[in-house]
Structure formats: structure tokens, C-alpha cells
Amino acid sequence: MTRLAALPQAWLVLFAAAGLGLGWLLPLNLPPLLRGAGLLLVAAGLGLMLWAALTMRRARTTVMPGRRPEALVEAGPFRFSRNPIYLGDVILLAGLMLALSAPLGLALLPVFVWLLQDRFIRKEEEVIAAAFGSAYDRYRLRVRRWI
Numbered sequence: 124m125t126r127l128a129a130l131p132q133a134w135l136v137l138f139a140a141a142g143l144g145l146g147w148l149l150p151l152n153l154p155p156l157l158r159g160a161g162l163l164l165v166a167a168g169l170g171l172m173l174w175a176a177l178t179m180r181r182a183r184t185t186v187m188p189g190r191r192p193e194a195l196v197e198a199g200p201f202r203f204s205r206n207p208i209y210l211g212d213v214i215l216l217a218g219l220m221l222a223l224s225a226p227l228g229l230a231l232l233p234v235f236v237w238l239l240q241d242r243f244i245r246k247e248e249e250v251i252a253a254a255f256g257s258a259y260d261r262y263r264l265r266v267r268r269w270i
């Protein structure tokens with residue numbers, strides 16, 4: 124169980140289940156346009172995560188949280204966000220809540236963002252700063268954490 128807690132996607136599944144639970148407690152029938160927008164957000168979130176993972180792979184560095192990166196990736200989606208995979212997770216979660224007519228689950232988004240920052244991003248930033256020093260400092264000044 125501890126190993127699963129070390130994976131952001133395990134938290135994504137947990138928050139999605141909680142959001143769906145909220146939707147089940149107070150069902151709201153969303154119009155097809157909003158559900159369709161949710162599907163677009165799901166696709167956008169998955170696409171962003173895939174783009175970021177492929178960019179990291181091309182740079183020959185790890186995608187796994189907690190591991191020391193071999194390269195400071197500044198290309199692809201990393202030009203716009205220091206954390207495009209986490210951003211993709213948030214977009215995916217928002218999309219799921221809309222697509223599955225559980226808009227009350229959107230209330231969990233700020234908690235999910237806080238958890239990602241507190242549990243993963245801050246620690247990863249420390250590791251990256253230690254590994255790449257001033258190069259990372261310059262990158263951090265140019266590119267925001269989320270968008």
C-alpha cells in the first residue's frame with residue numbers, strides 16, 4: 124500500500140473515486156455539451172501527460188517521482204509548465220467529473236492540487252535543484268510551476 128501512495132496516479136484514482144462518490148450522493152444530470160467538454164478535458168489531460176513523458180524519454184531521464192533525473196528537461200510542454208504531467212492529472216480529473224456527470228467532484232480539485240504540491244512537487248523540486256543548481260534556478264524563473 125505504501126508503494127501505491129508513492130504514485131501520483133494512485134492518488135488520481137482515489138480522488139476520481141471520491142468525486143464519483145460525491146456525484147452518486149447528489150446526482151446532477153449535466154447537459155451533453157458539458158459532458159462532451161469533460162471528454163475533451165480527459166483527452167487533453169492524457170495527451171499532455173503522454174507528450175511530457177515522451178519528451179522526458181527523449182531526454183533520457185526518469186518519469187518516476189522520487190528518482191534523480193538525468194537531465195533538466197526544458198523542451199516540449201516543459202516550456203510552459205514545470206509539471207506538465209501533474210497538470211495533466213488535474214485536467215484529467217476535472218474532465219472525468221464532467222464527463223461522468225459528477226460536477227460536485229470538482230470541489231476536490233484544490234485538495235488534489237495541494238496534495239500533488241505537498242507530497243510530490245516540492246520534494247521533486249528539491250532533488251532537481253540539488254542536481255542542476257543554477258540551471259534549474261534560471262529555468263524556474265522562466266517557467267511557472269503549473270501554467
